[in-house]
Amino acid sequence: MGQFAGGKLQTLAVLLALLTTAVVSLYFRDIENENALKDFEVLATEGTDALDARLHQYMVGLEGLGGLFDVTGTPDRKTVETYVASLQLDELLPGINGIGFIEYVPADQLDRFLDESAQLGIEDIRVYPPSDRDVRFVIKYIEPYVGNEEALGLDISFEEGRRTAALAARDTGLPHLTPRILLVQDDSKTPGFLLLRPYYAPDAEIETVEQRRAAFKGWVYAPFIGARTLENLTPSQNQAYSFSVYDGEATEPDMLIFDSSAGEQTAHTSFFTTQSQLEIYGRTWTIKWESLPEFEAAKRSNGYIFVMVFGLLLTGLLYALLQNLSQRQKTVEQIVRRKTLDLEAQKIQNESILNNPLLxxxxxxxxxxxxxxxxxxxxxxxxxxxxxxxxxxxxxxxxxxxxxxxxxxxxxxxxxxxxxxxxxxxxxxxxxxxxxxxxxxxxxxxxxTSAAAINAEKRLDLALQASEIGVFEIDLATGESIVSDMWMHIMNVPDCTKDFDAQAYFEACVDPDDYRMLQANDSACIQGKEERTTTEFRVHLDNGTRWMRSDAFVSSRDANGRALKLVGTQIDITASREMDRVKNEFIATVSHELRTPITAVKGAIGLLKASPDLSLPAPSARLLDIAQTNVDRLTELVNDILDLERVQAGHMRLEYKDIAVNTLLRDAREQILPIAKTANIDVDIQPADNDPVLPMDRSRMLQIMANLLSNACKFAPAGTTIQVGAETVGSQVRIYVRDAGPGVPKSFVPSLFKPFSQADNSDTREKSGTGLGLCIAREIIERMSGQIGYRKTDDNMTEFWVSLTMPESFSSEKQALRLVQ
Missing domain, CATH: 3.30.450.20 (PAS domain)
Structure with a gap:
C-alpha cells in the first residue's frame, strides 16, 4: 500500500515536473515570440521610416528645381539638364526616373507654348494625346531626357488619376501623389506614380484657393516606378523580412504596387506579420510585412522542447536562454547602429542637394x-x-x-x-x-559661350558663302527641311515665299536619267548599308544645265536604327566636268587617230607571220612576236580608252533585258574558261537561291564579269579555284568573284577604281594591263544604278562584288529616299 502511495507520489511528482517543465517552456516560448514580434515591428517601423524619408528626398529635389525657376524665371533646357545632372539621381535620389516641369497651358495658347519651348531649346516637343479640354497639363521639361523621351509633351490631364492629383495640388498648395498608374516611358508596364509639387508665380499671394489658382504656373514633378523606389530601403529587406505595398487602405491584389517576394522559388508561411499605413502626399499606402526564414531562425529556438524532455536540465536551458537573449540584444544594437548610419547618410544627401554648386x-x-x-x-x-x-x-x-x-x-x-x-x-x-x-x-x-556660338555661326556662314557650298538638312520623319541661302543660289531658286517646297523644286530640276542612281545611293545610306551618299547628277535650271555633286550622311537614328535626319552639302561642279569633258575628248581624239596606224601595223605583222615564203632567223621571229604582243596591248588600251570616254560622256546606251542571274554566272564562266585553263585554274559557280531575275544589259554585264574574272586569273595561284557566285541580301542581289590571290594593298584601295590605276606601276611589273578595266566596270554598273566594291573575306579570300537592286524594291524605296535641301 505504501509502495503504491509512493508510486503515486512519484508519478505525481513526475507529472508535476513534466507539467512545470511544459508550463515553463511554453511560457518562455511565448516570451520569445513576443520579443521577436517586437523586434520585427522595429524592423517594419524602420522600413516605413526609410520609405517616408526616400519620398521626402524626392520632394527636396523638387524644391531645388522650384528654386531654380524662381531665380531664372523660365530656364532653358540646358540649364534644367545641368541642374538635374548635378543632383546625381542614381546615387542621391535612388529609384526616381527624373525631375521635370508640367506647364498649365490653356488650349488657345498651345501655339505660344510650342514657340516658347522651341526658343528654350525644346525643339522636339509634341503635345499628345489629342484633347478637347480647355486646359492642357503638358510636360515641358523632363531630365534626364534619355529614358524619358516618351514623357516629353505628354498632357497628363488625359487620365483621371493624374488630373485629380494635379488639381488637388494646385488648389491646396501642397504636394500630391497620383494614384497607381503606368508611366508612358516605362516599357515594363509596372505600377508607377507622379509626385506633383505646385509652382506659383514668385511673391504672389496664395492664402486662398482663388489666389492660388490665379498665381498658378504649373507643377514641378518627379515620375518614379514603385518597384524601383521600394528596392533596397534597408539592409534587412529580403534578409529578415519581405513586404508588399498597396495603393489604398486595403490589400487588394489589383492595387499592389510592390511585392519584394515576387519571383521566389519556394513558398513560405510567415510566422510574424504586421501591417501599417503610411499617409504620404495625399495618398494612403498600406504596407504588409512578413518575416523570412532567416529572421525566424534567428529569433526562435527549440529550447522549450529540451525543457520538456530534459526537465532536470533547467539550468542548462536557462543558460541557453540567456545566451539567446544576449544574441538578440546584439541584433537589436546592430539594427540601431545601421539605422543611425542610414539617418546620417540621409542628412548628408539632403545637404548635398541644398549645396548645389550652380546656385x-x-x-x-x-x-x-x-x-x-x-x-x-x-x-x-x-x-x-x-x-x-x-x-x-x-x-x-x-x-x-x-x-x-x-x-x-x-x-x-x-x-x-x-x-x-x-x-x-x-x-x-x-x-x-x-x-x-x-x-x-x-x-x-x-x-x-553664347557670344562665341554666334561668332562661330557667322564665320561658318561666311566660309560656306565664299566656297559656294550649299547645305541642307532633312527631317525624314516629318518631311520638314532647312536649306541654306547658298543652296538656293547655286540651284538658281527665284525669290520665293516661306512656303517654298524645296523637294518639289529639286525633283523637277534633276535629270530623269540621273534620278534613279541618286535614289539608289541615298537608299543605301538611309538603310545603313553605306556610311555616306555621294552622287554627281545633272539639273536643268533657267540658266541652263548644270552638274551638281551632293555629299550627305544620316546624322541621327532612333533606338530601332531608323534614320531620322539626312544632312549634307551640294556644290556646282559644272566647270570641273567641263574640264573633264575637254580632257576626255582629247584622249578620245588621240585614240581614234591611233587606231588607223595601229591597224596598219597589226595587219603588216600578220601578213609577215602568215607568209609561207618568208623564212626568218629565230631572233627576227622573236622580235616579230614581241611586236605582235605589244600591238595587241596597244589595241586593248585604245579600246579601253574609247569605252571609258563613251560611258563618261553618256554615249554608251544600255539595252535592258530581264536576265536570270544564274544564267549570267554560267555564261561568264564559259567565257573565261580558256584563260583559266591556260593558267591552270578552275572556276566554280555558286548559284543564288531562287535564281533572281534582274533588268540589265547582258553584254555589258558580261564585260564587267570578264574583267573581274580575268583579273582573278592573273593573280590567283596556279592549282587554285576561283569562285563566281551570287546571293540575295534584303532587296539587293550581290554578285561576287573570289580568288586565293594576295589581294589589294590597303594603301591602294582608295585608288582601286580610278583610271590608269595599278598597284604595281613599275616598268618591270609581272602582270600586264591598262589600269582602266575596273574604272570602266564601275562607270557601267553605276549607270545601272548598282555598286561595285572590294573586300577581304573572313577566310582571307580576295573578293570583288557587284550589287544590283531587285525591281520590286524601287517603289518602296522611292517614298523614303531623298528630300534634298
Missing part, C-alpha cells in the same frame, strides 16, 4: 549680415568658410535692391570679373524679424 543661396538679416549660406556662395563670392561678412559690403551693388526682383551685375573677383544673375526674396520670421533670401548664379561662362 548660391544666402539668408541675411535686415542689415545684410549673412546668417546662413551654402558652399556655392563661398565659391561664387570667393569668401572663406569661417568668415561671416555683410553681403552688402561684399557686393555693394545689391544695396537698395527690392524684394521680388532680379538683376544682372558684374562682380570683381580676385582674378577676374564675374557676371552674376541675382534674385532677392524678402520675408519675416514668426518673431517679426526681417530676413532676405538671395539666389545668385554665375552666368559668365554661359554669356561667353
Amino acid at each position: 548660391a543661396i544666402m539668408i541675411t538679416d535686415a542689415h545684410g549680415k549673412i546668417l546662413r549660406r551654402n558652399d556655392a556662395s563661398n565659391q561664387i563670392l570667393e569668401i572663406g568658410h569661417d568668415y561671416v561678412p555683410n553681403l552688402l559690403t561684399v557686393v555693394p551693388e545689391l544695396t537698395g535692391m527690392e524684394g521680388g526682383t532680379r538683376t544682372r551685375l558684374e562682380f570683381q573677383g580676385k582674378d577676374s570679373v564675374k557676371i552674376l544673375s541675382v534674385k532677392k526674396n524678402d520675408w519675416t520670421t514668426p518673431h517679426g524679424e526681417k530676413r532676405s533670401t538671395y539666389f545668385l548664379r554665375d552666368i559668365t561662362i554661359a554669356e561667353a
Whole structure:
C-alpha cells in the first residue's frame, strides 16, 4: 500500500515536473515570440521610416528645381539638364526616373507654348494625346531626357488619376501623389506614380484657393516606378523580412504596387506579420510585412522542447536562454547602429542637394549680415568658410535692391570679373524679424559661350558663302527641311515665299536619267548599308544645265536604327566636268587617230607571220612576236580608252533585258574558261537561291564579269579555284568573284577604281594591263544604278562584288529616299 502511495507520489511528482517543465517552456516560448514580434515591428517601423524619408528626398529635389525657376524665371533646357545632372539621381535620389516641369497651358495658347519651348531649346516637343479640354497639363521639361523621351509633351490631364492629383495640388498648395498608374516611358508596364509639387508665380499671394489658382504656373514633378523606389530601403529587406505595398487602405491584389517576394522559388508561411499605413502626399499606402526564414531562425529556438524532455536540465536551458537573449540584444544594437548610419547618410544627401554648386543661396538679416549660406556662395563670392561678412559690403551693388526682383551685375573677383544673375526674396520670421533670401548664379561662362556660338555661326556662314557650298538638312520623319541661302543660289531658286517646297523644286530640276542612281545611293545610306551618299547628277535650271555633286550622311537614328535626319552639302561642279569633258575628248581624239596606224601595223605583222615564203632567223621571229604582243596591248588600251570616254560622256546606251542571274554566272564562266585553263585554274559557280531575275544589259554585264574574272586569273595561284557566285541580301542581289590571290594593298584601295590605276606601276611589273578595266566596270554598273566594291573575306579570300537592286524594291524605296535641301 505504501509502495503504491509512493508510486503515486512519484508519478505525481513526475507529472508535476513534466507539467512545470511544459508550463515553463511554453511560457518562455511565448516570451520569445513576443520579443521577436517586437523586434520585427522595429524592423517594419524602420522600413516605413526609410520609405517616408526616400519620398521626402524626392520632394527636396523638387524644391531645388522650384528654386531654380524662381531665380531664372523660365530656364532653358540646358540649364534644367545641368541642374538635374548635378543632383546625381542614381546615387542621391535612388529609384526616381527624373525631375521635370508640367506647364498649365490653356488650349488657345498651345501655339505660344510650342514657340516658347522651341526658343528654350525644346525643339522636339509634341503635345499628345489629342484633347478637347480647355486646359492642357503638358510636360515641358523632363531630365534626364534619355529614358524619358516618351514623357516629353505628354498632357497628363488625359487620365483621371493624374488630373485629380494635379488639381488637388494646385488648389491646396501642397504636394500630391497620383494614384497607381503606368508611366508612358516605362516599357515594363509596372505600377508607377507622379509626385506633383505646385509652382506659383514668385511673391504672389496664395492664402486662398482663388489666389492660388490665379498665381498658378504649373507643377514641378518627379515620375518614379514603385518597384524601383521600394528596392533596397534597408539592409534587412529580403534578409529578415519581405513586404508588399498597396495603393489604398486595403490589400487588394489589383492595387499592389510592390511585392519584394515576387519571383521566389519556394513558398513560405510567415510566422510574424504586421501591417501599417503610411499617409504620404495625399495618398494612403498600406504596407504588409512578413518575416523570412532567416529572421525566424534567428529569433526562435527549440529550447522549450529540451525543457520538456530534459526537465532536470533547467539550468542548462536557462543558460541557453540567456545566451539567446544576449544574441538578440546584439541584433537589436546592430539594427540601431545601421539605422543611425542610414539617418546620417540621409542628412548628408539632403545637404548635398541644398549645396548645389550652380546656385548660391544666402539668408541675411535686415542689415545684410549673412546668417546662413551654402558652399556655392563661398565659391561664387570667393569668401572663406569661417568668415561671416555683410553681403552688402561684399557686393555693394545689391544695396537698395527690392524684394521680388532680379538683376544682372558684374562682380570683381580676385582674378577676374564675374557676371552674376541675382534674385532677392524678402520675408519675416514668426518673431517679426526681417530676413532676405538671395539666389545668385554665375552666368559668365554661359554669356561667353553664347557670344562665341554666334561668332562661330557667322564665320561658318561666311566660309560656306565664299566656297559656294550649299547645305541642307532633312527631317525624314516629318518631311520638314532647312536649306541654306547658298543652296538656293547655286540651284538658281527665284525669290520665293516661306512656303517654298524645296523637294518639289529639286525633283523637277534633276535629270530623269540621273534620278534613279541618286535614289539608289541615298537608299543605301538611309538603310545603313553605306556610311555616306555621294552622287554627281545633272539639273536643268533657267540658266541652263548644270552638274551638281551632293555629299550627305544620316546624322541621327532612333533606338530601332531608323534614320531620322539626312544632312549634307551640294556644290556646282559644272566647270570641273567641263574640264573633264575637254580632257576626255582629247584622249578620245588621240585614240581614234591611233587606231588607223595601229591597224596598219597589226595587219603588216600578220601578213609577215602568215607568209609561207618568208623564212626568218629565230631572233627576227622573236622580235616579230614581241611586236605582235605589244600591238595587241596597244589595241586593248585604245579600246579601253574609247569605252571609258563613251560611258563618261553618256554615249554608251544600255539595252535592258530581264536576265536570270544564274544564267549570267554560267555564261561568264564559259567565257573565261580558256584563260583559266591556260593558267591552270578552275572556276566554280555558286548559284543564288531562287535564281533572281534582274533588268540589265547582258553584254555589258558580261564585260564587267570578264574583267573581274580575268583579273582573278592573273593573280590567283596556279592549282587554285576561283569562285563566281551570287546571293540575295534584303532587296539587293550581290554578285561576287573570289580568288586565293594576295589581294589589294590597303594603301591602294582608295585608288582601286580610278583610271590608269595599278598597284604595281613599275616598268618591270609581272602582270600586264591598262589600269582602266575596273574604272570602266564601275562607270557601267553605276549607270545601272548598282555598286561595285572590294573586300577581304573572313577566310582571307580576295573578293570583288557587284550589287544590283531587285525591281520590286524601287517603289518602296522611292517614298523614303531623298528630300534634298
